[in-house]
Amino acid sequence: MDPEVTVLAQSAGATLVTLMATDAWHRVRDGITQLWRRTQPERAESVAAELEAGREDVLAALAADDQETLDELRLQWQGLVRRLLVARPAAVEELRALLDQLDPGGSAARQITQHATASGQARVYQAGRDQHIAER
Numbered sequence: 001m002d003p004e005v006t007v008l009a010q011s012a013g014a015t016l017v018t019l020m021a022t023d024a025w026h027r028v029r030d031g032i033t034q035l036w037r038r039t040q041p042e043r044a045e046s047v048a049a050e051l052e053a054g055r056e057d058v059l060a061a062l063a064a065d066d067q068e069t070l071d072e073l074r075l076q077w078q079g080l081v082r083r084l085l086v087a088r089p090a091a092v093e094e095l096r097a098l099l100d101q102l103d104p105g106g107s108a109a110r111q112i113t114q115h116a117t118a119s120g121q122a123r124v125y126q127a128g129r130d131q132h133i134a135e136r
Contacts (some may be wrong), residue, residue, distance in 0.1 A: 005085045005092065012080030012095060015103050020051075020058040024102060029055075031098045039088040047080070067115065080132060 036044040043102035116124040
């Protein structure tokens with residue numbers, strides 16, 4: 001598996017799920033559906049239906065603060081996109097351009113949500129990037 005395809009699919013899954021709950025939703029739906037129409041036309045309508053259902057799931061998960069469902073949806077879209085890119089390698093550049101258009105700063109894919117619970121003498125260390133801890 002090409003690592004570039006894997007990273008792009010991960011980014012796409014996160015970006016799609018994040019943008020499903022924003023004002024960019026219609027552009028996301030239309031752009032992804034068009035991508036499938038050009039690369040796998042026989043699947044375009046089912047992907048469009050999955051986008052609609054996925055958006056409802058995202059909105060419900062956000063309302064319930066259900067991070068597990070959001071993670072599952074990201075993985076679901078990551079898998080769909082990865083399979084598309086493996087079957088149609090020419091779609092890599094088109095998808096990259098679409099993601100740049102939908103999320104120019106790449107902020108949707110970099111969104112980090114963390115939850116932690118500690119009790120007793122336990123410690124929790126969380127970071128969105130690098131973390132260095134030196135305890136004595």
